[in-house]
Amino acid sequence: MRPLTEAETRALFEKLGRYIGENIQLLVDRPDGTYCFRLHRDRVYYLSEKLLKVATSIPRDNLVSLGTCFGKFTKSQKFRLSVMALDFLAPYAKYKVWVKPGSEQSFLYGNHVLKSGLGRITENTAQYQGVVVYSMADVPLGFGVAAKSTQECRKVDPMAIVVFHQADVGEYVRNEDTLT
Amino acid sequence: MAAVRVEEVLAAAEEQEAEKRRSVTVEKELELEFDLGNLLALDRNPPAAAGLRGAAPGREAKLRALARDNTQLLVAQLWELPAERAGGAGGPLVARLPEPAFRLPREKPPPRPRPPTRWEQFARLKGIRRRKRTSLVWDEEAKEWRRRWGYRRAGGDPARAWLAEVPEGADPEEDQFARLRREKRERVARNELNRLRNLARAHRAGTAIPAAPLHPTGHQSREELSHVARVARVSTASLGRFQPRLPKEPSEPPSRNAGKKRRFEPLLGNLAAERSRQLELLRDMGSKKPVLDITRAVNKQLRQEEAEAAAAKGKKQSQRGKRGRRQ
Numbered sequence: 001m002r003p004l005t006e007a008e009t010r011a012l013f014e015k016l017g018r019y020i021g022e023n024i025q026l027l028v029d030r031p032d033g034t035y036c037f038r039l040h041r042d043r044v045y046y047l048s049e050k051l052l053k054v055a056t057s058i059p060r061d062n063l064v065s066l067g068t069c070f071g072k073f074t075k076s077q078k079f080r081l082s083v084m085a086l087d088f089l090a091p092y093a094k095y096k097v098w099v100k101p102g103s104e105q106s107f108l109y110g111n112h113v114l115k116s117g118l119g120r121i122t123e124n125t126a127q128y129q130g131v132v133v134y135s136m137a138d139v140p141l142g143f144g145v146a147a148k149s150t151q152e153c154r155k156v157d158p159m160a161i162v163v164f165h166q167a168d169v170g171e172y173v174r175n176e177d178t179l180t
Numbered sequence: 181m182a183a184v185r186v187e188e189v190l191a192a193a194e195e196q197e198a199e200k201r202r203s204v205t206v207e208k209e210l211e212l213e214f215d216l217g218n219l220l221a222l223d224r225n226p227p228a229a230a231g232l233r234g235a236a237p238g239r240e241a242k243l244r245a246l247a248r249d250n251t252q253l254l255v256a257q258l259w260e261l262p263a264e265r266a267g268g269a270g271g272p273l274v275a276r277l278p279e280p281a282f283r284l285p286r287e288k289p290p291p292r293p294r295p296p297t298r299w300e301q302f303a304r305l306k307g308i309r310r311r312k313r314t315s316l317v318w319d320e321e322a323k324e325w326r327r328r329w330g331y332r333r334a335g336g337d338p339a340r341a342w343l344a345e346v347p348e349g350a351d352p353e354e355d356q357f358a359r360l361r362r363e364k365r366e367r368v369a370r371n372e373l374n375r376l377r378n379l380a381r382a383h384r385a386g387t388a389i390p391a392a393p394l395h396p397t398g399h400q401s402r403e404e405l406s407h408v409a410r411v412a413r414v415s416t417a418s419l420g421r422f423q424p425r426l427p428k429e430p431s432e433p434p435s436r437n438a439g440k441k442r443r444f445e446p447l448l449g450n451l452a453a454e455r456s457r458q459l460e461l462l463r464d465m466g467s468k469k470p471v472l473d474i475t476r477a478v479n480k481q482l483r484q485e486e487a488e489a490a491a492a493k494g495k496k497q498s499q500r501g502k503r504g505r506r507q
Contacts, residue, residue, distance in 0.1 A: 002444045
């Protein structure tokens, strides 16, 4: 377990910034306690200082997970955000997409969102912008990347993909073994 | 009386003048040879041998006078050089030295040739000479010229050989693939051992050990070249602190371990400092966003086009309606 180096912090913030923009400050600088990012076996964990102090007493080989895992660094040092960061992305998301009840299940199974399943989308969403996907009842389902901008979404045909799937809460069941 | 004193005074004054001039001019039988690039002055005048013998009195003074005279001549030659003011007007007066002409002798003894390796001795004994091999070999199956070894070699990839014949007289139960692998491992180990032995022999004989050359040879790998570049950057008087970086070279702060072990921040270090560093990083990242958002501009354009299309359609419909009503 170690703190992140500057290059790693930059990669992490760039990825998070695609979804929540400048609200990362609210994650870094919280009024209700000191929270920090730590790296353990290539995975980035977000945890409070209190928890960190307690976790230092566990040997490295036996430590499985601590706090919330935001994602991991791949072998080529790229950061991959995982679904466990959703709890922290959803309240601060800048661009949101609401999905109709009929295609909620499809998204939760790992498919992309088609135009026919699109309920609402935030105005001024750019293409390839990171978005958080909600159900019509405002329950965060996951996040992805907008395949089309809001303008194009209106004109495109119903079978076209509008949001690329990146992570959804169904992964908690599908990838139960590999999530830490 | 007065006249004598005046004469005395004049004589004293003249002597003083002569003294001053003498201190700047030096008389020598043979001219000195100068190598101003090395700040060298060669005096070929035969010295007063008796006065400079070991036990002669006043030897120190005589040597010092000789040195002073020769230095005076050298400095006079330096003043002859074209001088300029360094750093614009008001800077110090600087003379540009010519290229050094005198070849200075070696500081260290020249390297001795390394002792021949065991193979070299054997080859010399037997009269075996090195045959230059071609780099490409004709591959019958692929019907083209392939490398002798390496990527896409002639004869196929040895790792994918699917057949290993059992040689005559070998145990039929033996695993041939395992045998081939083991033998390759043994060959590699034996070669490595011999290489290290040759190196040790050369080291013991006190000769120059062949190290990786620092000048470009054309046969260097990427790691060797980056190592050489790093050595070249550090080989300046200020140990590479003010060297400009190459376009894609990452800037590294000087690490005390210098390539031995990565060092990280302490795990439970100053969390407030860490937080402020991260906030500053965020601020830096945020300030670099471009002012013109291309997608927003494109969206605006699309919206405008849509509005125009809708207006045109509305006009056409109203016109058609009017025409229909005119009967």
